[in-house]
Amino acid sequence: MSERPERRVFTEEFKKDAVRLAKERGNISQAARDLGIHESVLSRWKRQLDTSPERPFPGQGNPQDPDLAQLKRELSRLKEENEILKKAVGIFTIRPQ
DSSP: OOOOOOOOOOOHHHHHHHHHHHHHHTOHHHHHHHHTSOHHHHHHHHHHHHHOTTSOOOTTTSOSOHHHHHHHHHHHHHHHHHHHHHHHHHHHTOOOO
């Protein structure tokens, strides 16, 4: 089996500069080749910057909706607690034979 290459991470500044370069040149594919990234990646960055210029690249660590992220964490914690309680009920309700 072949190993997947390590995922590259780009800063927000790099992404904005890459999109600016592509717009200046008027050629996304050439700009992508020059930067060593895939054309679809640069196109996605351009689309993200065009649709939400105030926060174009939220990434995994910066959710667009902090309230939603907090609720997801709380849901996960509650599900885990629920599973623990189910196991405890099973342990304490075993009837002696």
